[in-house]
Amino acid sequence: xxxxxxxxxxxxxxxxxxxxxxxxxxxxxxxxxxxxxxxxxxxxxxxxxxxxxxxxxxxxxxxxxxxxxxxxxxxxxxxxxxxxxxxxxxxxxxxxxxxxxxxxxxxxxxxxxxxxxxxxxxxxxxxxxxxxxxxxxxxxxxxxxxxxxxxxxxxxxxxxxxxxxxxxxxxxxxxxxxxxxxxxxxxxxxxxxxxxxxxxxxxxxxxxxxxxxxxxxxxxxxxxxxxxxxxxxxxxxxxxxxxxxxxxxxxxxxxxxxxxxxxxxxxxxxxxxxxxxxxxxxxxxxxxxxxxxxxxxxxxxxxxxxxxxxxxxxxxxxxxxxxxxxxxxxxxxxxxxxxxxxxxxxxxxxxxxxxxxxxxxxxxxxxxxxxxxxxxxxxx
Ligand code: SDX
Numbered sequence: 543x544x545x546x547x548x549x550x551x552x553x554x555x556x557x558x559x560x561x562x563x564x565x566x567x568x569x570x571x572x573x574x575x576x577x578x579x580x581x582x583x584x585x586x587x588x589x590x591x592x593x594x595x596x597x598x599x600x601x602x603x604x605x606x607x608x609x610x611x612x613x614x615x616x617x618x619x620x621x622x623x624x625x626x627x628x629x630x631x632x633x634x635x636x637x638x639x640x641x642x643x644x645x646x647x648x649x650x651x652x653x654x655x656x657x658x659x660x661x662x663x664x665x666x667x668x669x670x671x672x673x674x675x676x677x678x679x680x681x682x683x684x685x686x687x688x689x690x691x692x693x694x695x696x697x698x699x700x701x702x703x704x705x706x707x708x709x710x711x712x713x714x715x716x717x718x719x720x721x722x723x724x725x726x727x728x729x730x731x732x733x734x735x736x737x738x739x740x741x742x743x744x745x746x747x748x749x750x751x752x753x754x755x756x757x758x759x760x761x762x763x764x765x766x767x768x769x770x771x772x773x774x775x776x777x778x779x780x781x782x783x784x785x786x787x788x789x790x791x792x793x794x795x796x797x798x799x800x801x802x803x804x805x806x807x808x809x810x811x812x813x814x815x816x817x818x819x820x821x822x823x824x825x826x827x828x829x830x831x832x833x834x835x836x837x838x839x840x841x842x843x844x845x846x847x848x849x850x851x852x853x854x855x856x857x858x859x860x861x862x863x864x865x866x867x868x869x870x871x872x873x874x875x876x877x878x879x880x881x882x883x884x885x886x887x888x889x890x891x892x893x894x895x896x897x898x899x900x901x902x903x904x905x906x907x908x909x910x911x912x913x914x915x916x917x918x919x920x921x922x
Contacts, residue, residue: 552906557808562743562901566599566889567734571809576816578732579603587819592702592727592882593617596674599732599889600667614701620675621696621705623647624654628683628693635688640877641770643684645760648673652753659751666895669752670888677884678702681877682709703727706881711869718830722823722864729816730857730879732886738762738769742887746894747901759887760880766803769858769879774803776862776872779836779843788842796850804840804859805847813854820860827867836863 553559568577576583579598586595590604593614597605605613623631630650634643651673652658657665679696686693686709694709703724707715715723733739741762745755763769782791795802807814828837840855840863847853862875870878 555808556903561735561740561903564734564890564893565602566893567732567886569734569809571807571811574810574812574815574818576733583729583815584819587725587728587816590728592724592731592885595728595731596885599885600670600892617671617675617702618696618698618700618705620672621679621698623676623679623683624651626653627651627680631680631683631687635684640681640684640688640873641760641764641880643688644677644680644877644880645757645764647680647684648677648760649753649757651676652751655753658753661749661895663892663896666752666888666892670884670892673752673756674884674888675702677881678706679709681874681881682706684877685710685871685874707868707870710874715868719868722827723868725823726820726861726864726878727882729819730861730882732883732889733857736768737765738883739887739890743890743894744901746891747898749895749898752888752891755891756884756887759883763880763883764876767801769876769883771803771856771858771876772861772879773872773875775840775858776836776866776875778803779839779862782839782843784835785838785842788839789846792843792846792850802843802847802853804855804862805843806851806853807856810854810856814856816857817855817859820857820864821855824860824863824867827864831867833867836866 566579568575568580570576578586578595579602581598581604586598590598594605594610596617597610597613627647627650631643631647634646638646655669655672657669660666660669683693691712694712696705697708697714700708700714701720701724703726704715704720707713707719707723735743738759742755742759745758746752766774782788792802794800824837824840828834837860840860844855844859858879861878862872865875865878866872
């Protein structure tokens with residue numbers, strides 16, 4: 543091992559390794575540019591709803607007005623959960639975190655689908671749409687059950703983002719609130735071969751089913767080095783508590799090799815374009831709610847981390863401030879990432895099914911070999 547990198551010219555964590563071909567998303571880490579199916583994230587996050595972007599990811603093209611209306615209606619018709627899934631949530635909500643409850647509930651959805659093992663694109667596309675629709679309901683229901691509140695059934699007259707806020711808070715959101723939520727879902731929807739997406743592709747590459755692939759995605763996204771960072775950011779802001787305490791907190795963290803959550807990225811070596819957009823929304827939102835505290839602390843962390851480590855915020859860094867402004871509980875921050883990313887996972891699953899080869903890399907073996915076997919009674 544040389545500096546944590548295996549001497550076979552091998553980089554740990556598949557860093558910079560191209561592991562497959564895809565037409566879904568271009569992440570340009572050097573220039574800080576991001577494209578879904580060729581459209582820039584700036585154009586998409588300014589002009590499109592989450593439903594429109596999900597259609598783009600799944601179908602490979604932007605919908606016309608008629609296609610979008612049909613797709614939006616289809617998604618909203620799939621929001622309700624089978625009774626047995628609600629019962630499972632009632633059983634597990636008080637025992638698990640939201641991400642664990644989401645993982646359990648999504649896995650159980652397979653029980654209600656007689657075509658789980660269906661192998662055509664139509665089956666997989668229908669399953670993907672169903673899960674895009676249902677993830678939001680599962681997370682909202684978890685929250686209401688866990689807080690001993692009556693569940694709020696989906697309102698088909700509301701768009702996906704607005705309906706999620708309604709099911710969580712019980713109040714129909716204002717237009718500004720719905721737009722902020724919608725933009726956040728667009729920005730988290732897809733990001734090429736990130737850990738959870740690649741894991742979902744590996745699942746599909748064995749010809750396993752869509753429910754397994756989405757469950758894999760949730761399990762991988764949960765980690766604090768990935769989607770779990772979203773919740774960890776707000777906890778970090780709360781632990782710091784004031785702008786004055788940022789400098790000593792960050793210096794202490796760096797001295798102890800603790801990571802500042804929401805900062806840094808494996809691919810972006812400049813500002814994450816999503817963070818740039820979310821920062822503006824977080825500032826606008828904080829000004830509108832009159833509470834600049836968290837935004838100012840985050841802004842200071844950003845400056846100190848750039849000065850100390852030349853690192854930039856990533857997509858998770860400002861989202862938690864927006865969720866806080868929307869009245870969403872901190873524990874839902876990471877599940878909201880999953881509510882959005884299920885679109886990207888589904889698109890990649892379809893692409894993998896469509897041109898599949900089992901994903902099975904090699905390892906660089908560094909253990910012993912040809913050891914002399916010792917019968918158990920002769921072992922010390
Ligand atoms: C997401 O891949 C994707 O596309 C993911 C994602 C998506 O849309 O799917 O963009 C979503 O997961 C965003 C990342 C969320 N995670 C976090 O915010 C957790 C904090 N960030 C880090 O753990 C880290 O930046 C990673 C994991 C995101 C990337 O780490 P790398 O590429 O493995 O970099 P590294 O660990 O090799 O660090 C390189 C250097 C090290 O310094 P030295 O030890 O060499 O001196 O940078 C330092 C690290 O210590 N560093 C940090 C840091 N991130 C890197 N130091 C302090 N705080 C940090 N956050």
